Amino acid sequence: MEKFSKTQKPMRQETVGIDLGDKMSRYCIVNQEGDVVEEGSFRNQVSSLEKHFRGEPRRIALEAGAQSAWISREQERLGHQVIVANARQLKWITASDTKNDPGDARKLALLARADVRLLAPIEHRTAEQQAELAVIRARDAILRARTLLINSARGIAKGFGVRLPKSITLTFGTRALAELPEMLRTALGGLLRQIDALSEAIGSSDQQVGALAQQHPEVEPLTSIPGVGQLTALTFRLTLGRAERFAHSRDVAGFLGLRPRQRQSGARDPQLGISKSGDPYLRKLLVQCAHHILGHYGRDSALRRWGLAKAEGGPKATLRAIVAVARKLSVLLHRLWVTGESYKPFPQIV
Secondary structure (H helix, E strand, C coil), X not given: CCCCCCCCCCCCCCEEEEECCCCEEEEEXXXXXXXXXXXXXXXXXXXXXXXXXXXXXXXXXXXXXXXXXXXXXXXXXXXXXEEEEXXXXXXXXXXXXXXCHXXXXXXXXXXXXXXXXXXXXXXXXXXXXXXXXXXHHHHHHHHHHHHHHHHHHHHHHHCCCCCCCCCCCCCHHHHHXXXXXXXHHHHHHHHHHHHHHHHHHHHHHHHHHHHHHHHCHHHHHHHHCCCCCHHHHHHHHHHHCCHHHCCCCCHHHHXXXXXXXXXXXXXXXXXXXXXXXXXXXXXXXXXXXXHHHHCCCCCCCHHHHHHHHHCCCCHHHHHHHHHHHHHHHHHHHHHHHHHCCCCCCCXXXX
């Protein structure tokens, strides 16, 4: 039985399940016997949360989603115990033939009442970490927008037999505009100027990333790995939030979706691809680092040799080796974060 101090209110035995929506969310409250005692909806606003959930502490369960971070923080501020469920593990809800918002909220409440481990709880980042990570997310959005515009400009120009410059610099648009025939300058002028504007914005974002990295000294040991820059190291640091949340460094690979899925049953144990759970952007960065480590410019190291050995056997083996190196890299980054040590290309095996 839980113990409470004299100043702490005891938690009510009722359990709340919340099915989050875009503007409105549904909630369901069940008692100890699992019977529904109240159902309703609320607006995804701080004032509405306070109106519906201010009072004695309860256990509240909700699925991870776009708005679960701030809503869970507000519920905790109101004194509730909040469990954020991993939606990928809730097949009873996601694969149900009778899926609806009231039913989902009730199932979340029942699962939280029975055993919170059934929800495979996740840990959200702090508001500060989320704000810092927004700088990296915004940079990625600008970069993708620039890539889209450049590809569009190249495609249009190619239809007229014109090849735009290969190198992408701050003056790509200006240089490309100078090479276009008169009939295309009016059509592509605005597009090319936007490309240069986006390049300047990316440069400003890079400066912000550098400034954030300076505020997190634990990032420096991570960049000692050849091929891992400040962007990857900082993204790794902010995405994981706390090094202590993982009891073993090898658990990070599973958290980032870099471990193979399992469908073992009896004597049948097929070889499957990686789960691809977790943060896709960080996973992409780690795969890019793995490409560099195994590529022409990669420095000699035990990790590189191990990856090149796995890459023998054709294109499919190479792809598997890249993912395997990315998986080992995620474990190594966490280990360097925990120990504060610098990267050793050929560590001594004791």
